[in-house]
Amino acid sequence: MASTVSSRPIPALYTVYILRSTMRHASLYIGSTPDPPRRLKQHNGVVKGGAARTARASLRPWEMVGLVSGFPGPVAALKFEWALTNPHLSLHIPAESRLSVARQTKKNGHPRRPPASMHSILANLHLLLRVPSFARWPLRLHVFVPEVHAAWNKWTSEAAAAAAAAVDAPEALLAEPVEVLTDFKPSVPDMYGADEAELGPAWGIHALPLDYGPMRDYVDKANDIFTFEREGDCAVCNTPLPAGQGLYAVCPNAGCEAVGHLRCWSGHLLESETHNHDNGHEHDHEHEHEHEHSHDLGDGPLVPKRGHCPDCGGPVIWGDMMKELTLRMRAPKEVEKIVKAKRRQEKAADKAAADADKAASKAAAAVAAEELPSSIEIVPSAAAKTTKTTKTTKTARATKPATTKTKAKAKEPEKATKITKTTRVTKAASATLSQTAKTAKTTTTAAVGDASAVLLDRAKSPEVIVL
Ligand SMILES: [Zn+2]
Ligand SMILES: [Zn+2]
Known part of the structure; x- marks a missing residue:
């Protein structure tokens, strides 16, 4: 089991996220995933596989208000997720700096998990990102909601002040600051009621690179x-x-x-x-x-x-x-795919450039021959204007000024060529993108399979995760 996990390459992305109900802000959930947009869809019931705790219709839709990225794999993310979900038990948090203390016990005598609030989650996150066992990973905190970012900043400065004042401050609180990235929803009015993922430029979890593209x-x-x-x-x-x-x-x-x-x-x-x-x-x-x-x-x-x-x-x-x-x-096959995708992208860009050159020289030749190239018809306004000019040319073909006019209008094809060029490049780019998306899907599915296997394992023997 463990050998299967460690023989995989480090995933392109692995995150531990904070989910919040948009209907009831006090309802929070912590999870881990290599694909936050897909996981959010699961929690919201758009696709199968959401957690039972997030299935209540009255709490949907959920939003991801922040996440931690940079985990070397699913096991690492699960360790962090577990520590963040069970701060009262985690051995990663030394007893003296424990912020969440279990005040109640379950029927079986185990301490009951204290209720999590956004404040307690951020405080424990602040601590966990600094403990030696997690601080050695290149973890970054991404925050997507301004009020959560404000709460994080408030806690960070309070904790720093407290640590500076205390004589025996926990070493973890004095460690180097955590890298925090914000990507808030752009304040574009939602005029069309469109899915936020499709509205305007990608932001938040929709702007995270899920594959090895970068x-x-x-x-x-x-x-x-x-x-x-x-x-x-x-x-x-x-x-x-x-x-x-x-x-x-x-x-x-x-x-x-x-x-x-x-x-x-x-x-x-x-x-x-x-x-x-x-x-x-x-x-x-x-x-x-x-x-x-x-x-x-x-x-x-x-x-x-x-x-x-x-x-x-x-x-x-x-x-x-x-x-x-x-x-x-x-994963030599994955490398092959990445290199091939890059070659395809370069080839498509070269072809687009060559096509543009060809079209440009054709247009130039057309202008030289005083012909009206057919490509002019793809630009409606230019085509309309040209038709008028053509008429003039037809009735007074020998007249000099008209010819000059035609020449001037014939310059329009250059613009048309440019437009075609842009379209081609975009097409090539989207082809590459869809290819990348496919690749990402394959990788993701494999990683998720892995993660759920680990979860099962964890359910059987919690000590596997709690080192
Ligand atoms: Zn050497
Ligand atoms: Zn170098």
């Missing part, structure tokens, strides 16, 4: 390097990298082909992280202490979070690098 160039570059054996020397230790051996990671920055041993990259990034936190004294000791600390938590070797490439100096996020590496090592 990584396309990176995946393609890495694939090229290893296909043509351009590994070269390790960017960190400078020793040659024999082709087809070991785990090599590639710099994610465009144009940089820095390749290195996995351990070298990890060491390099960890070292720069230590220097960033260096206050100028005893940093060696602190570093050692950090290592011990992570072993105490049973998390294995300390995993870096971010840093810079030794070659190009560009930013490197460890999670992104691992996403590419796991795709390359565990």
Whole structure:
């Protein structure tokens, strides 16, 4: 079971979300998914598979007010989801910084989950994003509702003030700030009563990239390097990298082909992280202490979070690098699909450009020959005007001024050509998009299968998740 999960590549997206009833704001639900728009449809009963707790018609429709992204996989997301749903039990939250305390017990003697409010969820989220076991993942908080963002900011500043004032502040509260992204609904009046997903530009959960699309160039570059054996020397230790051996990671920055041993990259990034936190004294000791600390938590070797490439100096996020590496090592077919999609997109763009060139030269030739090309008819207003001119030309073909007029009007085809070009490009783009959507669907289904299997497992033995 566990081996099946770990042999998959890091998913393009995995989130833990906060769901709120638009009918009753106090009704909240926490879940995890690789596909928030589809999951929301399930909760709202548009497609099958919503949770029983969200099935009550009087509470629908639900909205996702925020979510956390950046989980390396379904198991990681489920751990976080569980800790956020059961803050009174989670071992990720040290007893002294526990904000939710169980005051009642169930019939079986287990502590009853305290009722969750938006305030308690945000407070626990604030804490969980900072505890060592979760802070090492590249987690980001996305907020889609202004009032929830305001509540988050209020809690964050209060917690910071409290931590600064306290003598024995929990270490977690003093850690680096969490990355927060907001994407609020645009204030466009809903004139048509259309589905918000289809109205205007995509926002919130509808604007999240669900597939590996944003990584396309990176995946393609890495694939090229290893296909043509351009590994070269390790960017960190400078020793040659024999082709087809070991785990090599590639710099994610465009144009940089820095390749290195996995351990070298990890060491390099960890070292720069230590220097960033260096206050100028005893940093060696602190570093050692950090290592011990992570072993105490049973998390294995300390995993870096971010840093810079030794070659190009560009930013490197460890999670992104691992996403590419796991795709390359565990899902060569997925890499093939991504590279093929990129080639198709490039080809379509080339063809559109070539077609536009052809049409433009045709139009130019037509103008030169003083003919009215047929393509002019696709622009109605231009066509109408031209018809008039044509009449004039017909009745007074030999007259000079009329010919000049025709020439001037014949310039219109250039515009028409331009319009055609745009349409072609859009068509090519949407073809690529639908292809990408298909790819995403396949990946998603697989990941969901995985997640539900883990859920079943969790139901049987909760200790699997609570480390
Ligand atoms: Zn090396
Ligand atoms: Zn680089």
